[in-house]
Amino acid sequence: MRRKLSDNLKRVRDRIASACVKSNRNPNDVTLVAVTKTVEVDVVRSALELGITEFGESRVQELTKRASMIEEFRSRRRLVAGPADVPPSPNWHMIGYLQRNKVKQVLPWARVIHSVDSLRLAEDISTHSAKMERTTDAFVQVNVSEEKSKHGVVVGATAYLIEQILPMPNIRIIGLMTMAPFEENPELARPHFARLRELFEDIRAERIVGPAFAHLSMGMSNDFEVAVEEGATVVRIGTALFEGVTAAVS
Ligand SMILES: *Cc1c(COP(=O)(O)O)cnc(C)c1O
Numbered sequence: 278m279r280r281k282l283s284d285n286l287k288r289v290r291d292r293i294a295s296a297c298v299k300s301n302r303n304p305n306d307v308t309l310v311a312v313t314k315t316v317e318v319d320v321v322r323s324a325l326e327l328g329i330t331e332f333g334e335s336r337v338q339e340l341t342k343r344a345s346m347i348e349e350f351r352s353r354r355r356l357v358a359g360p361a362d363v364p365p366s367p368n369w370h371m372i373g374y375l376q377r378n379k380v381k382q383v384l385p386w387a388r389v390i391h392s393v394d395s396l397r398l399a400e401d402i403s404t405h406s407a408k409m410e411r412t413t414d415a416f417v418q419v420n421v422s423e424e425k426s427k428h429g430v431v432v433g434a435t436a437y438l439i440e441q442i443l444p445m446p447n448i449r450i451i452g453l454m455t456m457a458p459f460e461e462n463p464e465l466a467r468p469h470f471a472r473l474r475e476l477f478e479d480i481r482a483e484r485i486v487g488p489a490f491a492h493l494s495m496g497m498s499n500d501f502e503v504a505v506e507e508g509a510t511v512v513r514i515g516t517a518l519f520e521g522v523t524a525a526v527s
Pocket of ligand 1: 312314335372373456496497498499513514515516517
């Protein structure tokens with residue numbers, strides 16, 4: 278299982294690196310978020326041991342469950358093997374639709390929220406973060422393709438939403454996120470990524486945001502190379518990392 282996972286990881290990193298070469302970018306500027314929604318916690322543990330530090334989940338319940346199991350594993354390991362043998366604490370990313378009534382539940386475990394698409398959701402994140410005496414990093418999710426089935430704010434309303442969120446003390450908008458429509462041919466996703474990049478550059482040029490607004494979360498298993506070529510700084514990858522990887526029977 279571990280061998281397969283390590284091969285997949287190497288292949289994904291190589292593909293990111295080639296896309297960077299093609300677009301004259303530094304691979305260190307692209308963060309891989311491993312999306313674990315289909316895998317067992319043993320596989321997550323192996324991924325952590327292979328050096329992955331960023332993990333993504335699209336459902337609150339799954340995120341809190343996996344994140345707490347990983348913390349338990351780290352505590353146990355600390356007791357049994359000593360602190361030197363404990364893998365670093367991972368960062369969990371909430372990448373799916375977030376209901377306002379789940380904010381309180383997810384925040385203790387999620388370091389980054391990729392799916393802010395309303396003022397009220399942002400307010401709740403800021404309020405609950407204040408109670409925890411921290412600031413939470415978040416992306417505004419943009420529905421670039423304007424598919425009815427997708428969440429996110431429309432392109433034309435994005436800058437205004439960000440302007441309204443900026444004064445909130447305990448949420449920090451670090452960039453934009455989008456999901457391209459699923460296409461067999463990843464080239465068909467390119468215009469959506471290019472559009473998000475353009476919107477991102479426009480918002481930066483208007484100087485309504487500070488230097489923290491520096492990221493584009495875009496690209497999944499079937500289109501991440503195109504996303505990297507179009508400027509993604511965060512790619513969210515599940516299938517390409519975990520396909521064929523199953524937990525060992527122990
Ligand atoms: C599932 C999911 C991904 C990863 O998808 P794969 O195609 O398995 O790489 C990325 N982003 C979001 C929002 C998802 O829900």
